[in-house]
Amino acid sequence: MVHLHKLAIEDTDELISINGRIYNSSTNQLTTRDNKQVQLKPIQAALLKLFIKHRGKLLSRDEIIQEVWKNKIVEDATVNSTLSRLRNVLGCKGDVIKTHHKIGYCLIGSVEPLEHNIFSERITETALSLDPDSPVTEPPTSKSPSKLFNLSVLTLVSSLILLIIYFLQASILDNTTRPPSNPTLTPLTHTQGIEFFPSLSADKNWLAYTHKADQHSPFELLIQNAKTYETTVIQDAPHMSSPFWAADNQTLYYQTFDNNRCEIKKITPAQIPAQSTISTVTVCGGQLSISPIAISSDNTWLYFSYKASKSMPFIVKRKNLITLEEQQLTFPSQKSYGDYSISLSRDNNKLAFIRSIADSLKELYVLDIEQNITSRIAQYRHVIYTTSWSPNDNEIVFVDSNDNLAAIDVRTRETRVLFSSEHHIQTPISVDTSTLLASVGEFKTNNVQAWSLTQPDEPPTPLIQSSFNDRGAVMFKDTDTTKIAFISNRSGNNQLWLYDGQAYEQLTHFAAGHTLNNLQFSHDGQLISFLDNNQLAILSLAAKEINHFGKLGDNFRNPIWMCGSSRYLLTTRLVNNSWMLHKIDAKLTAVETLLPEVDSVKGDCMTGHYYISKVHEDGIFKLANDFSKVMSGPLLPHTHFLDADEWHLEDGAVFFISQEQLLHTKLSNPGEAKALSSHLQGIKQFSKLGDTILLNHTSVSGSYIAHIQL
Known part of the structure; x- marks a missing residue:
């Protein structure tokens, strides 16, 4: 042995x-x-x-x-x-x-x-x-030649x-191909702010990329001479993004957003803005989009993502630049965020794109354009900003959940690591078999701020700050205790943390690859519900135990505790491609289906009424007391309420985010919504308890475009 x-x-x-x-x-x-x-x-x-x-x-x-x-x-x-x-x-x-x-x-x-x-x-x-050490069983005599040979x-x-x-x-x-032994990373840009979505002209003389100076600045387009590093800003609209060089090395296509209208434009010659001509190519919807675009190598087809309104998903379309014909290529479910992050293969035959099913469920698809066949390649539970075909058109380059630069073979579905770095890498673009361009560095950091309704003229004050991403805070308060639960990667991966005003406590110890959101305290403050990779979970603060509901792979959205309860929750759940409203008994782990086509739900615990937002419709709707039907609505019919952390109900009033401003109005007279304060700008999500509103404060960190030699 x-x-x-x-x-x-x-x-x-x-x-x-x-x-x-x-x-x-x-x-x-x-x-x-x-x-x-x-x-x-x-x-x-x-x-x-x-x-x-x-x-x-x-x-x-x-x-x-x-x-x-x-x-x-x-x-x-x-x-x-x-x-x-x-x-x-x-x-x-x-x-x-x-x-x-x-x-x-x-x-x-x-x-x-x-x-x-x-x-x-x-x-x-x-x-x-x-x-x-095993005993010798043969006697200590000389062996015959045949035995020695045997x-x-x-x-x-x-x-x-x-x-x-x-x-x-x-x-x-070692079933994952080893990454190259000595890859090199060379910075190419040095502008203050974040820089991403690089595009290199075919002759490799011109680099275009998207730039954002700070949190409140618009996206702008920069063109840099690859030899002299001289940089020019293209000034055409408040928001510009997603540059893509045509094969002629002169024409640059890009996206703009202005007056609630997304357009794709081109500038020629892009290198000399003072002598160039700008023209609109097509409309990409009514929402801001920074999804990449693509042009076929023969300059015949333009591929892009289109989003008609906030309540509609992204779809992929293409436009013939000669005949001006437009075609819709993908048909995502109305319940999903839709299709984006497109990349066209070099032979112009295959289109890769990401389909977002939920916050932490993304699917990679490949469309065979000639045969009109769409194949799902893989599922992921992290954000993927871009996909890029490798030069052989058999692999798709992306950033995996461990921040490695990786490539997946669309034939075998096998993934190999191209580059493992301590740097944060995003938006990679293949240049040739051994060269890529990518954005390197953190795009942003989040901290938690507090703002009081009793001091409307004062700006928000810092509450939880670190050099990491602290976000999604919710508060519980009683006569003896005030505590704040939030999400942070300060220990390495995203975890749940608790802050009591003096000390911080890490509540969870998840391994990498967990997307956490939608925190809510129970009525007694002893339980915290949250979504873990879209699966409903409840953490007991006393026992330090976590219970998950449903099976792995289930998709929940926007859970809330019912008014005055530490046992029952309301949440939406994806069932047979439809978001259904459910009632959850946390004690018995029982699930009751209530209503179809529901995005989110909120309770006004002072009046005892519950309201929902719908998948396909703007506004909010009042529910019957038994949750069996909608009693009235829509209220605020020109606002789409998608996520529960974008609106709040209290004592007959609704607080909600519109165009990154925090507004409020009475449900009895919803037509007179007003901003709470001029200090509350750039708001993405919030939570409210009494007179205190907790906000995510986002700051632009810093990133640069780098040349990666494998």
Whole structure:
């Protein structure tokens, strides 16, 4: 039989067992206890190797910074985030990397190198014992030549079997293609703000990209000379985005939005704005869109996403630039956000696009244009801003849930990692077989602010601030307690946090890949409902336990606790391609179906009435007391209420967001909606309790366009 002997760990060891997890130090891949492969980012791998090298030893924060970051100036938040992300990848809390408060960190538990013949354990002991301690059964007499020959052959065969099994097992462990060993990332732009959606002319002399200076600035279009770095701003409309160079290297197509009208325009020659001509090509709807556009290489067809109104989904259309004929190419469900992030293959035969089913459910599709056949390639639970065909037209490049630059083969559905970096990469565009352009850096950060109805002339004040994304805050208050629950990635991944005015407490410890939203306190403040990858979940603050409702893959939306209840919830759920209103008994986990075609629901707990917003209609509608039917409506018929964090009901008044302003009006006279304050601008979502309104305050961080050489 085969025994694994404990060895001293050397820098040359490739396979290392860490409390049941297998780490391949040559490829930086980790196999978890449930046989999932995870590609570590370089900074995570460097940190893990340091812990392995000094396993059992307490490492101070200064020692970690010195060895991992090579004495660069690093903020504590960066070290904390890297440690948290590594712990999440390892799938551990404290059983691998232990924190010694204010002292340092230590790798604990079983850490052992694996000999390559660990993979031979499946071989039965029919021929030869490899155990050096096993007893010798043959008498100590000289063996005959035939026996020696047979033993030699048997030893050779056994060795070959061991070698074959090792390589087979190694290939199973390493089923994701390794990323390139030394990719390089070179910044190309240096403008303050965020820069994204790059487009390079066919002759590679001109770079166009979208730019946003700060949170309140519009999107604008910049063109940069790739050789001299001289940059020109195209000034045509308040919002400009999604540039795309035509094959002639002179004509640049782009999107604009002005006066509630989305248009696709072209400018020629784009390099000399003072001498150029701008013309409108087509209309892309009545909503702001930053979805990419595409032009066929023969300059015949323009492909784009179209959204008629807020209540309608994005659809993909194309326009013949010669005959001016327009065609609708995709037909998403009216209940989805729709189709966007399009990319046309270089042979002009295939169109890739993303279909958003819900906040954390995206599907990648490929349309065979000639045969008019649409195929679903994959499902994802993270935001994908762009897709880009590789030059061979067989792979689609995108950013995966671990922020790796990846490519999925549309024939085999297999994904390989192209580039793993500690930098945040978005909107990648393939240039050739080994070159990409992408936006590098965080687009934005979110913090929580508070604003009081009793001081309407005062601006919002910071409530929860960090260098991370803190958002989605809700408040609970009684005579003794005030606490705020919110979502933050301050520990590495998105988690639920609690703030009592003095201290912060992390409530959840999810691994990567969880999209969290729609937090709500129960009436007694002991439970928090939320959506975890669109699945309804309830967290008990006392027991620190989470219960999920429905099955994995279910899609819920906008859950609320019923007035005065810590047991019953109302929520919408996607059933047979229709959003249905349901009543949930959290104690018995029972589900009751109430009404179809409902987007969101709210209760006015002072009047005892409930109101809904509908999938296909603007305005809100009053429900019967038994939830069996709509009694009246629509109220505010010119406003679309999609998400529950965009409106609130209280004492016969409705508070809601319209054009990023927070308005309010009485339901008895809804035609006189007024802004709450001139200080409340750029509002995306809010929550309200009494006189306090909690807001997400978004700040533009900073990103740049980079050249990535694989």
